[in-house]
Amino acid sequence: MLTDGSGLNLGFIFLLQSLTLASHSQTHPFSHNFPSRTNFPGSTTAHHRAPVSRSYAPGDRSDQPRSKVIQWIKKNDGNDIENEGLVDGKDIERCWSDKNIAYREPLLRKRTNTTSQIAIVGSNVSPIESLDYEIIENELFKQDWRSRKKVQIFQYILLKWVFALIIGLGTGLVGFFNNIAVENIAGYKLLLTTDLMLKQKYFKAFVAYAGCNLGLATAAAALCAFIAPAAAGSGIPEVKAYLNGIDAYTILAPSTLFVKIFGSILGVSAGFVVGKEGPMVHTGACIASILGQGGSRKYHLTWKWLRYFKNDRDRRDLITCGAAAGVAAAFRAPVGGVLFALEEAASWWRSALLWRTFFTTAIVAMVLRAFMEYCSSGNCGLFGTGGLIMYDVSSATVSYSVADVLAVLLLGVIGGIFGSLYNYLVDKVLRTYSIINERGAGFKILLVITISLLTSCCSFGLPWFVKCHACPTNLTVECPTADASGNFKSFQCPSGYYNDLASLFLNTNDDAIRNLFSTSTEKEFRISSLFVFFAAVYCLGIITYGIAIPSGLFIPVILAGSCYGRLVGRLFASITKLDMGLFALLGAASFLGGTMRMTVSLCVILLELTNDLLLLPLVMLVLLISKTVADCFNKGVYDQIVKLKGFPFMEAYAEPYMRQLVAGDVVSGPLVSFSGVEKVEMIVHALRTTGHNGFPVIDEPPFSDAPELCGLVLRSHLLVLLKGKNFSRDRVLTGEEIFQKFTAFDFAKAGSGKGLKFEDLDINEEEMEMYVDLHPIINSSPYTVVETMSLAKAAILFRQIGLRHMCVVPKAQGRPPIVGILTRHDFMPEHVLGLYPHMKPCK
């Protein structure tokens, strides 16, 4: 297998498979009837490659490659060879044999179809080093860098920090803008409703409330459906996938950023049970990505210095910073943001990055702080005192006994069970919604409208079933409140009474959480009200994620979690001294642990939210337990969505069955390779007929004594080289000339979707017959493994170093110098288990 730009193909597989699925839903006839691949005659790797490999016999090698490529092209015209021997439908079935179907079926068929650009981009320490990252670093560090270059190095380092600063400022601003907009829009909506309720115009109040919600929801859905479909959902799985090396085209585009910002504001204001945290992370990543694209030539917003960032590693680093900044902005939790990026988002981490990320989140924290200081004097409408410190410790005791710890243990277990159930249901709902969403923008909006109406009915309807509560006497706050927020909503109740369920439902999500977290309000909420609210929020949270609006998962989970935490607290009230607000906090922690499966970062985020480090041991305990319990059932919600969307995510560890295979077992041929000095025609043909992003180059006599692997050359560099038309009539080395024509930066990685395309080439008949020297653009030291290397070890190498192409070389001598190329797709369980279906993963 040679290419990694196989998004299109993957899409086909998925489509094919989904269609098949429609008829035989769970038990698959093929999966049992087909003999396992290893029993096929000639199915071992060596045989599989034989027709091409053997043709490399030493001796008559001078024009071997040409005929080979042409032969191959004739045979496979129009097909991507990547899945040759696999795409015939039968093998695919085996990839998706019964047991794996439920889990591995990718959801977004449509998206995978439109992402033929999935180019496995963006995730590397030094993958394509000699010509992508290293070309920049070589420019900077290699030759003569003591004099002139020192300035450039300084520019480069300075720019990294400036970018971190800009990301911090940008994300902080967006975070603040989001907060202020939501508080104002939702605030006025709630004020209007409350006002009408006080005048006892109940029906009008409902119409106003539901109408506002509907309008806001439709606007959000329209933005999402028409401008940037990629902005729907949380965004964290996409960012996670990007940082793992998967660049689904529009994920970090400017349009996505725009929709994510405004869609999130509208969606949250519309009263959905969604949060702004996921979207904030996505927003931060988008801002970082746009910075890292090297400006925009279209709008003349480009700058010479920016070219240093035209490489994968720096872009990845920027986006990691962006993700951290997003969390920092959403929760005002700078340390939590760094830890989130480290624990959940990033697949590769360097200690230099820790420092830069920390700087970014510190900037975010400072920006938010400055603005909130400004708003605290009432300059920002309904923003109020703002601030996210939800659980005020000063009035609660935090010493605890054995009974308290038992209650906390119980909370953890419940959180784990509810969390894994939540993940399971979200998965099911996403699959259902995807069928609806695929039918077009209209259906998407219709779905949003339905959910919006349902949410409005729940929020406005359920409080009617609750009796009024008399206001407590020893209060420092107003009761009932006529304010937009507040702990005691009057709803339909007479003066001096309040409706506890309305206090939860008819508030923004942030305020509802603050109410649940409030201390010294033990009896404020009835057990029945808490139960109803929990059930409603749990279900609404599940059915809301997946509709076409930007929707975070944190807030629904915190909301439901804190609600059942308070419930458990009420049940334990007789034997525990812990405050109900603390129980709510621990409930939120347990549910977060059960769904997201993060530990340290969640813990720190919660502590930063509540500003009390004395809670730490309890929060830790509850997180550990809920994660452990939930891990028995399924994966974390983000991992699940990543799988569902069909991103070829590389895990950090190797699967156990990989220990039984060697690298050579999963390489699929035939291989398209070039000579060191290759005919233009060959290259053009190979580029036209394959989607491969990397080609091995093999030096042959007279350029070397025997055929030897010279290195790897990338499609993008070939395109630049061909565009430059530095051809010669004879088969000679012309390396020096090429570097007179090109500078290193010509080969630097272009921004997403900005690189040269095959269609940009314009080569005439005469030029087709000429030769071009590939040596100057070859990555002459690709990472290699011997074909007998354990696949598990190869996978670890691939992932740890962050490769995109790994050359497999033969063990014995006298064979052609390269056996094949391993790409990300070759390590996917779908591919490996497709080849060896008897090696079922059993855990």
Added chain:
Amino acid sequence: MLTDGSGLNLGFIFLLQSLTLASHSQTHPFSHNFPSRTNFPGSTTAHHRAPVSRSYAPGDRSDQPRSKVIQWIKKNDGNDIENEGLVDGKDIERCWSDKNIAYREPLLRKRTNTTSQIAIVGSNVSPIESLDYEIIENELFKQDWRSRKKVQIFQYILLKWVFALIIGLGTGLVGFFNNIAVENIAGYKLLLTTDLMLKQKYFKAFVAYAGCNLGLATAAAALCAFIAPAAAGSGIPEVKAYLNGIDAYTILAPSTLFVKIFGSILGVSAGFVVGKEGPMVHTGACIASILGQGGSRKYHLTWKWLRYFKNDRDRRDLITCGAAAGVAAAFRAPVGGVLFALEEAASWWRSALLWRTFFTTAIVAMVLRAFMEYCSSGNCGLFGTGGLIMYDVSSATVSYSVADVLAVLLLGVIGGIFGSLYNYLVDKVLRTYSIINERGAGFKILLVITISLLTSCCSFGLPWFVKCHACPTNLTVECPTADASGNFKSFQCPSGYYNDLASLFLNTNDDAIRNLFSTSTEKEFRISSLFVFFAAVYCLGIITYGIAIPSGLFIPVILAGSCYGRLVGRLFASITKLDMGLFALLGAASFLGGTMRMTVSLCVILLELTNDLLLLPLVMLVLLISKTVADCFNKGVYDQIVKLKGFPFMEAYAEPYMRQLVAGDVVSGPLVSFSGVEKVEMIVHALRTTGHNGFPVIDEPPFSDAPELCGLVLRSHLLVLLKGKNFSRDRVLTGEEIFQKFTAFDFAKAGSGKGLKFEDLDINEEEMEMYVDLHPIINSSPYTVVETMSLAKAAILFRQIGLRHMCVVPKAQGRPPIVGILTRHDFMPEHVLGLYPHMKPCK
């Protein structure tokens, strides 16, 4: 270069070099006179290896290896080949050419001499996989693991958590014990002194004070000098080196643990300007290491389950947990502990580890909390309320203006400058002390006594120069205090007056820090007193580190930092509203940033110490600035000590000059290799005459068509195999039989110093002539690089995957199948720049 057990040799190099240094101290005559290595005739790698490499000509290979090894043995009898071509004195000079001398000269010549056991142990994801780690995992996961093995997997996973629990409990207990012991010992000492002072018996008071100090100090020094010299110093550099893969023999031994615990208590009680934080980290690591050794057969404390931990990765993970637990216990900072382990201690990190480490530190926090709850009712003597929350926020405002931020910026810059100066001076002092310490235990103790007397004189003498202060009127605490601790010491002052300098000097370090951090005590300390205290503590801190007692660096740095922070605060008093206590905190942060160069972990530790997250932006800012400033001058203090001790530490990044070299350039031959079925005599000879820990095995006809690299075999496994005496008279494969005789666990990694030694072998003449089949113990998929691979990339592979041996294979065909083996030492700047001295590192 083939071995990595070259501690002895390294020691010699160091010794040689140091001796040379004595005569030509700075400018080295050789370094300029010798032509650079690349100009030597035949100095390219291929030629360098030629005599042996060429003998691999295909054809007459059947008994080639034997004659080759014997020839080589005759030539090099008794020498370690690792540095062949290097140890002749001239090349070494080049390693240490003028510019690098000051920095790279290792300090502990004596130690490196006794650490021929430095076996580059303990640091790997999958280094020697097929037979070290993988043997366990294979046992667990590979074959047939669905039935019987499931129990084992459960045992294995459960045990990991149990170990984390035990480490947490153990470190928590030690931390608590340390606290309580120090508070009581130092407390009674101070009470006695204060008592005598009150009776105006000043001389007696001094004698009592200095006498107590001297006694405690001598006891600590005696423990250290006679029982475990490795327990001296902080311990963090050693743990860091261990986690990087360097196992200096006694670093984690039980005797070290014992001395570290008691020596630290005695040393801190003796009034030295040292902390218990570094020793706590070392203690945690020791506890973890002893757990990971698989019990003690000597004391019948072994257990079948423990064998699962007989591998490097699990031991490394345990020790990472231990280091985190140490920080958590020292500062009661569980999140800070995790981040410390991540940022400073660990060289490899896995997300599973994050979780387990977090669990350990949570346990530590809970243990400490439980004991402190118990002690708060006065059950623990002078322990008092304990607790480490030093800076109580409730009485201080934390809103700040631009002027405040400017003051903070200044603090950061000063902290950076002082911090780097501190590192520089510590380095110099360590070098001086090492000369004294080398002369024997007596000299060590004498040095400790000197420093102890000096410290006592400073502490008791300097307060005499200070005038008495009238007690403030609006106090809630006693003034002057007669207590052991307390903010207002009377010293020589009459009733109603206090001596501010004595309040700082005549307290434990913890109490002094608490006094400096105290809020709302703006005028308590005079500027002059602060200045004197700062100067004294700064100097004492520098001259105390390096004496033969367990001594942490955190407390001296915090002490000096908070002192100058308060000083700066006093200077800015007119334009800032920030509290003096807050300035002290920020000063401590800036100085910590300037010396340790950590960011996130320091920040979180400080926040957990002070329990106020609102300080975060300021603390972040000050840390970032001080680190940036200090990084302009030198490295962090721990990195510096690691280098100084001569540990071959692998950095995460490749040096720029490595980009200009290829892997083949640094491989040094000749190579000792075995055939797949080798004569016993050959193996015994190779084991006896070399210190190599890994040997390549090359299969030859009749076992393969052509010579091919079969894999790597480790010295330890060879010893086990030879001990088993599974020999055959003929050159045949006997693989199956071997696995009837051995179980996988026989080859599992033994504890430090517990493995089989060469001397344990007992092979007679007849057996020497027999053959042994090496195939069953070969690591058949070692990581390989092609000889033309960029050295920088090879280094990244080596470090990222965590290897100990990396095979270099030839590029062209028709050459012997292996060019050489790269070990950690081959990537050291000393080695590379020794070979290519013209490639000076210039940054």
